[in-house]
Amino acid sequence: MFPTFKILDIEKEKINNKIYKDCLKKYKLVIIRNFFTKKEITDQVDIFRRRKVKLVKQSGNYFIGKKNFSRFDKTKIINKFSTYSRNQYLHTLFSWNNNKSFKIIFNKLIKLRNKILNISSKKYVFTYKKRKFINIPKVLHYPNDGFLDKHVDFNYDNDSNFIIVASQKNLHFDKGGLSYEINKKYTNLEDFLQIGDIICNDYKIKHGVKKIKLKKGQIGRFSLVLSMHQI
């Protein structure tokens, strides 16, 4: 059966708070297409890959003014709603830091997200559903054998992730990839995705990244994630 999700092509369709909410309720998974071009994303991934990173082991809590950090995550996450492992690089790109990586892209995404969720503040701390949040822009990189176990996003201090697809299956990796539980079947969506797509999901839908396998010369799977963290 063909997986059911909604592709909202903004060259053909309008998007606003009501349309977004209705789609998410109906489909649980919405892909916003043609907001970013493929080139816009891949040019920045190329620049990002050339920078030197220093990996830290631990990163601590999120707060305003926190320095950017990069780490390799392989710790198990255990919370009331799911227990899952991961194998991935995580690089934070907080808006208050003077770092040019993906700055234009994340600023554009924050603007779109704010429009879609009716967030009016342009400050680092903003109010959503009467709670105070900060943005956490980050880059995830799955190298060979990288994965993220199936999980749900529900969590008390996190809300509404917007994920930009930054790699293409077959070109950047050979096997594995972003997968969602649709009609009780855990389905790899990579064949339906394009670089530049923005993925939004209902917090109750199970998802993860199936183990990434690379062929010689491939760089792995990159995604740009904008999450919001309650402070």
Ligand SMILES: [Fe+2]
């Ligand atoms: Fe998730």
